[in-house]
Amino acid sequence: MLHNLTVVLVKTRFPENVGMVARACANMGARNIVLVDPERWSEADGDPAKAVPLATPKGQDILSGVRVVATLAEAVADCAVVFGTTARTGGWRRELLSPERAAAEACPVLAGGDRVAVVFGPEDRGLTNDEIEHCHRLLTIPTAPEASSLNLAQAVLVVLYECLKGASAHPFRPGPAPDSRLANHAELELLHDTLRDTLLAIDYLRADNPDYFMMPVRRFLGRTRLRRHEFDLVMGVCRQVKRMAALAHATPATEGTTPEGSLPDDTGNVN
Amino acid sequence: MLHNLTVVLVKTRFPENVGMVARACANMGARNIVLVDPERWSEADGDPAKAVPLATPKGQDILSGVRVVATLAEAVADCAVVFGTTARTGGWRRELLSPERAAAEACPVLAGGDRVAVVFGPEDRGLTNDEIEHCHRLLTIPTAPEASSLNLAQAVLVVLYECLKGASAHPFRPGPAPDSRLANHAELELLHDTLRDTLLAIDYLRADNPDYFMMPVRRFLGRTRLRRHEFDLVMGVCRQVKRMAALAHATPATEGTTPEGSLPDDTGNVN
Numbered sequence: 001m002l003h004n005l006t007v008v009l010v011k012t013r014f015p016e017n018v019g020m021v022a023r024a025c026a027n028m029g030a031r032n033i034v035l036v037d038p039e040r041w042s043e044a045d046g047d048p049a050k051a052v053p054l055a056t057p058k059g060q061d062i063l064s065g066v067r068v069v070a071t072l073a074e075a076v077a078d079c080a081v082v083f084g085t086t087a088r089t090g091g092w093r094r095e096l097l098s099p100e101r102a103a104a105e106a107c108p109v110l111a112g113g114d115r116v117a118v119v120f121g122p123e124d125r126g127l128t129n130d131e132i133e134h135c136h137r138l139l140t141i142p143t144a145p146e147a148s149s150l151n152l153a154q155a156v157l158v159v160l161y162e163c164l165k166g167a168s169a170h171p172f173r174p175g176p177a178p179d180s181r182l183a184n185h186a187e188l189e190l191l192h193d194t195l196r197d198t199l200l201a202i203d204y205l206r207a208d209n210p211d212y213f214m215m216p217v218r219r220f221l222g223r224t225r226l227r228r229h230e231f232d233l234v235m236g237v238c239r240q241v242k243r244m245a246a247l248a249h250a251t252p253a254t255e256g257t258t259p260e261g262s263l264p265d266d267t268g269n270v271n
Numbered sequence: 272m273l274h275n276l277t278v279v280l281v282k283t284r285f286p287e288n289v290g291m292v293a294r295a296c297a298n299m300g301a302r303n304i305v306l307v308d309p310e311r312w313s314e315a316d317g318d319p320a321k322a323v324p325l326a327t328p329k330g331q332d333i334l335s336g337v338r339v340v341a342t343l344a345e346a347v348a349d350c351a352v353v354f355g356t357t358a359r360t361g362g363w364r365r366e367l368l369s370p371e372r373a374a375a376e377a378c379p380v381l382a383g384g385d386r387v388a389v390v391f392g393p394e395d396r397g398l399t400n401d402e403i404e405h406c407h408r409l410l411t412i413p414t415a416p417e418a419s420s421l422n423l424a425q426a427v428l429v430v431l432y433e434c435l436k437g438a439s440a441h442p443f444r445p446g447p448a449p450d451s452r453l454a455n456h457a458e459l460e461l462l463h464d465t466l467r468d469t470l471l472a473i474d475y476l477r478a479d480n481p482d483y484f485m486m487p488v489r490r491f492l493g494r495t496r497l498r499r500h501e502f503d504l505v506m507g508v509c510r511q512v513k514r515m516a517a518l519a520h521a522t523p524a525t526e527g528t529t530p531e532g533s534l535p536d537d538t539g540n541v542n
Contacts, residue, residue, distance in 0.1 A: 024422075026415065026417075026418035027419070027420075029415030029417075059418075098436075141432070142436060142439075143298045143299060143300075144272065144297065144298060146300075147298050147300075147330075148298070149298075149327070151291070151295075153422075153425070154295060154298070154424070157425045157429065158428065158429065161412070161413070161429055164413055164414070165369075165413060168413075
């Protein structure tokens, strides 16, 4: 039911927790775990073997299919929507979803045949701001205010439990035609970089700190559920704009007409 | 928020699981754990100490307040509503609630100042039928069909998580006047026994197997949310009926008029 959902664990510290997450995945019908740069997961040190008893027999298949990658970007490259989990509730400029609301967003995507990732930070610290920038949506699990730190497998279980509940309301349909599937994380990252380069090329953004201005664009892209053919379209437009800009820059007469302005203020509707 | 909810763990096998449950309780704002006849919980063998690391600092208060009792009846004596958890879905004649539905029933009771218990069976087998007879309501956590056995602390967390979600919709009000509080489990058990004795005294039930006929009565009592003053009233009626029956039996002329019949058929509305 949750077979195209990926549980991404960033820099886990203890193999035993990976085992417990594998069991939780089995309980809720999820099949895929990706470890990003785990602290202890060396075959030579027998780390994966330490996870085995905690995965229980039902989690062994999932455990042996665990994928290890170096970066979060790599882990979520094929996912259309990436949910990040955080226990922090203060100071976020971004909307924090409840697990229930996140599941309500994830389930139609899963049912459409696209991949969804849910990203969990290390046991002791949660996700960093840089890691969170790879997440399209953020969710937080409600807890008692005085004890908000959940065990990793507990956090995974609650999110998957809500997804399993939601999945029954959104039964899986066979995947859509390839050209109408959702753009995945890797494509959205490429689109982000292309847009930045294009905006730089037309002197709309200034070269000194374009990433700051691009932050709301990234969030907008994470929210839009852009489809693959729309991605192709915007990429084509950017290519053409950059070509025009290159031609324009080759013509001395157009220099000195650069407009000044920041993207968030000018576009208004991206945040 | 869930301070008048009791987590009852029946015959737990491993102290470590009690520690993890304490942490889950802390995370969701529940404070009370009762162990019924635990397999390993001996101070001499250092069992409680094994639970300490898994409870994490936030769970230590809860862990040191763990109460150990010999029987399930004792554990839930002061609770107005007792929920039993089961992974089994086949063959039940009783309604199985989702955690969400169970929380929707539990939260108004908790908010009214009455106590609610949620009972979890041992790690390896779940609750027995005898144990389930002490539960007014049964709930089951949805899982993938091929891996329905949850870790004990995971099961506790999911149920408490739903209760915490529900509790925000039912903020705690100061307790009602003592005479209008809900009857608790011990009172309901006493009422059950008194009704049985009364029905035996008037020769309505036959002495060979009264408990079989009383089963639907027990379930009815578990569902009604009887208040304390109503309990007093029915107890008083029973007392008077038994007095009349004793007088009647002392009069030889009334013998031989015993009606035959089973309680469920005759009363119709208890099941």
